[in-house]
Amino acid sequence: MFGRLGFDDLPTELITIGGALSMVGGLIAVTAGLIYFKKLGWLWRNWLTSLDHKKIGVMYIAIAVIMLLRGAGDAVMMRAQQALASGDSTGILSSDTFQQVFSAHGTIMIFFVAMGLMFGLINLVLPLQLGARDVAFPFLNSLSFWLFASGFVLINASLVIGEFSAAGWLAYPPLSGLEYSPGVGVDYWIWALQISGLGSLLSGINFLVTILKMRAPGMKLMDMPIFAWTVLGSMMLVIAVFPILTVTLSLLALDRLMGMNFFTSTLGGNPMMYINLIWAWGHPEVYILVLPAFGIFSEIVPVFSKKKLFGYTSMVWAIMSITVLSFIVWLHHFFTMGGGAKVNAFFGIMTMVISIPTGVKVFNWLFTMFRGKITYSSPMIWFLGFIATFTIGGMTGVLMAVPAIDFQVHNSLFLVAHFHNMIIGGVVFGYMAGLTYWFPKFTGFKLHEGLGKLAAWLWINGFIVAFGPLYILGLMGATRRIDHYDASLGWQWLFIIAGIGVLIIGAGIATQILQLGYSIWKRKELRDSTNGDPWDGRTLEWSTTAPPPHYNFAVIPEVKGQDSLWTSKQAKTTTKQSTTYNDIEMPKNTDAGIKLSAFAFLIGFGLVWHIWWLALIGLFGVIIQTILHLTKDDHEYTISAKDIKLHEQHRLKGTSL
């Protein structure tokens, strides 16, 4: 009846019990709180069923932050284990738990934190920057979010019922095959990624169409803010490579569920093909994440330098060449598998070539600051941290692009340090800067500056302390993912320093939480007195009020050239009060996305535990719900011009209705 699910699937180790209890406890506490304050209905009507891109963006970020805490917790456990488990000591985790922890850490950080923050920020900012009322397909947007949320639930369910994959974040077969991983861990991994990956794919389509079809009248592609360009590049990558992930995961699932032989080591299966395919997705994925971070800095640097972005055209070329080049480098993740010299050299050289446009961007940012008037608000602190760490990461990346060098540092802690340089220094610092920068747009008050700077400073220093030692350990021949090592190797003190570094990063995260709480508490003092343009911005999102009305712009702006808001501010023609309003059609709230994703969750859960009837219910639910939704015509409602006029009058005065 319940497949392979039984009572012995509940956690037994102290740490996993703690994880499970905190998960269940948190869920109960939140639900109880909502019921007690009678907010459940409000939450459902105003948030969960909303198709407003800004609310969906906030929900993405909320999930990403929860997952950041879990991922950081995993990191602390890993570092604690490695700092302790030297010689006779076996540390605090069993090998199996340790391997689940690092697999979960990688999976969570990439799929649920970085992707979540990215889609959250894009959702918040992109339509506003383009002068659009919403994304191209608001319902699809909600569906994408709920699929992401459903993957989130599934991966967290693994903490309570059963186990997680212990095969690393990319689950190479044959280790992840049935023969060596018969449990449910890998299945959880597969279906959590499959469901949330589907959401990412749909988002990719959605934002691509938004950029290409929904720009404000007069905005040519070459007038778009650089952030929009980077999102375009990133979404082109999403639609091109997420299908590869979908197939690769499906094939692994077919191996595990139906006894197929794609990646088994017997009956002709070829595990190398899995590694080839997963990296054909995996490498572009890194650029999917980092491109929007580049875009964020390209917005922040001109604003805080009070100067036009240097070399716009070169930036666009750099972004597009990075987009295309990132398709032809994936083999550099497996030089050591033993491909020939020619194929290794080709992919190595292509990898180096990417560093050219990336370097160009760095110089363009620096020369945007050159002869500017730089104010060091916290986004700029993140930027300086980014330049320092990302440049180092880029250098170690170029080193590893030479196959002869890669043979010596691949799978070592040197590699781990390198990609954290890119992901933390590049992606996370970028997104944190973006969150700080755009926060007042959506709340009407700024985050506290002092705490923000402290948090950035803790992150940057913590990063150096946590990952500097890993470079050294890598050069000493320490491999990644070890839960124990001999005392004679003399590695322990470096691991301890790295552990301290993680604690400093943890202090940074704590400071950010404190900053958020404190800023909400002091929101009156931190109020954005400009009603929507606190940083003296240059792009369209700053032309509407803070927070923006749910239709974003009462009158769609006409755009002439780049930095249109800045140009019009310079020309002193800020005539926001256009008096002729038209009716606006907005999408109605719907719970179809939630229902579809709930059914998708049932499919995932059923397949993980081999509860076939549950998966079938999920499947039929998806089919019927899709047909019902698509054949319904009535998806929109109209706001009359009169209502808008009334609303606008209050809004522009800064009073609420």
Add this chain to the structure above:
Amino acid sequence: MKKIFLYIVAVMIPILITASLIFAATTQDLAILNTGGEIARRQHEILSFAFWLSMVVIIPVFGLTIFISIRYRSKNKKAKYTPNWHHSKSLETIWWGVPIVLILILSAVTWRTSHTLDPYKPLDNDLPPLEVQVVALQWRWLFLYPEQNVAQINNLTIPKDRPINLTITSDAPMNSFWIPKLAGQVYAMNGMNTKLHIIADQAGSYDGMSANISGEGFAQMRFTTEVITDEEFDNWIRLNKYRDEELTQELYDFIAQPSEDDEVHFFAHYDKNLYQTILNKYMSHAIPTDYSNTPETTNGGHH
């Protein structure tokens, strides 16, 4: 005044941390730089070359960042301010051009060294190479010496200055065979042969390991590489041949079972076909089968 002091401290701390880490690194035995054989040494040379080449870009970036961020802070009223200056052909030519030149140089090096240091390439050496077959197990390493017909677990003993031809496979999930002081790593996979050519020019013992996760006991999957002189090697073989421990198929099947026991074992004999048997276990992979000669299947399935 107090504020400026705070800024200086804030900037100095990360610089001090970095400096002390670099200092700490120089006191350690960095296996990849402090090598024991020719291959690893050449890999280290390329690493150094690429590192210094990239400094041509890295140093200006750091210099510029520090200079620009101090000079053009908004408080500095003396600095020039050109809010609409956003384009300069000559400057952009420099930072598209210089990296292109550097990458061209590095590409040439990459192309050449990918060939000269291809792990599959036999070494140029007049001495006859020693053949060693390597099998990754769960979770130990088995080394077979087909010419000597001896086998060892978790210990690779090799003569100094002689090229060693390693043929690597796996009877376990994918592993990566790595002796940092002697040469870069290569994956070990079931049903497949990968190759690595190494040579050691200094006697001593070097750490070896699996660098790719292969299950629970993976962290313990380490071995020692003993480099001894040619005579010592011959003696070692001769002395140990007197022992009568034999690695039979049954014994192999036993040791192939998962175990985290990391002890060294020596076998004076083993079944000549052992390596092939291990490969064959997974070898239905890509066997070309000619079915066209069997009459009943020539015309396909449906009738």
Add this chain to the structure above:
Amino acid sequence: MTKPHTTNHEQSLDKAKFGFWVYVMTDCVLFATLFATYAVLRNNTAEGPSAKDLFSLNFVLLETMLLLTSSFTYGLALIFAKQNNKKMTINWLTITAMLGLSFLAMELYEFNHLITEGHAWSASAFLSAYFTLVGTHGLHIIIGLIWIFVSIFRLKQGTLNIKNNNSLTMLGIFWHFLDIIWIFIFSFVYLIGVAL
């Protein structure tokens, strides 16, 4: 007030069509991945039969013709839809669906035949890749057929505006796309598989 409304409507149709086209492109990548996997694994027959031994070209030619014809008849349905001719649209849609169903039936027959002969998907990497590639196409055909039936139902019911509607155009893109994918399956899996 009506004028901006119509342009809005047209714009949203245009958006939807482009969005659907982008989705179809992602489906291309999905099939490309399956093709690449099949190409890599096609010789890995684990000493079992290969494409040469299993497939009958005449049978597959018939399947191909059925699907090609259904692609053509769908085009006819679309022409009548544009002429606002509901009855003929429904007729041609029905014919398309019948052709699609026959194709599906032949495919299922072939799968069943292979499995009963002992050549199921678990027998070798080649068969896994074959069943998955062709099966994924079949799955898409099933989705297309459901969509056609729903469209016919809605046309009859009158809830689907026959003129200038997106649903039929997008279904058309989907159906033609499936035929194009099949051409490559026919050529690569069957023709080359048997002849090489």
Add this chain to the structure above:
Amino acid sequence: MKNHKSNLMNYITGYILSILATLAAFIIAKESLVSGWILVYVILSIAILQLVVQAVFFLHLSEEDGPKLNLTTFYFMIMVVSILVVGSLWIMKNLDYNMMPEQQNQHMLDQYNEGGF
């Protein structure tokens, strides 16, 4: 009305050309008119030809007005698909060739040389 007629002609032309292409490929394969890699190239070329025919006559890809976004995405996808398929096959050929146990090397070598990869 004229538009509809030309549309009909489009579909008929496309249908006939597709049938011809299908039959040509079928006969070439069935009768083994060519063999080896030439066969692969010929059959795949015919398939690509048919792809173009259907894209033009069935999907009307050439008739877009305004910025040709559909066509551009189509080209982009062709690029991605080619990189993915050619890249994967090149990589996997290399790996297979490098890793085949000895007695199979000769066979792989033959294929390798024939294939020109």
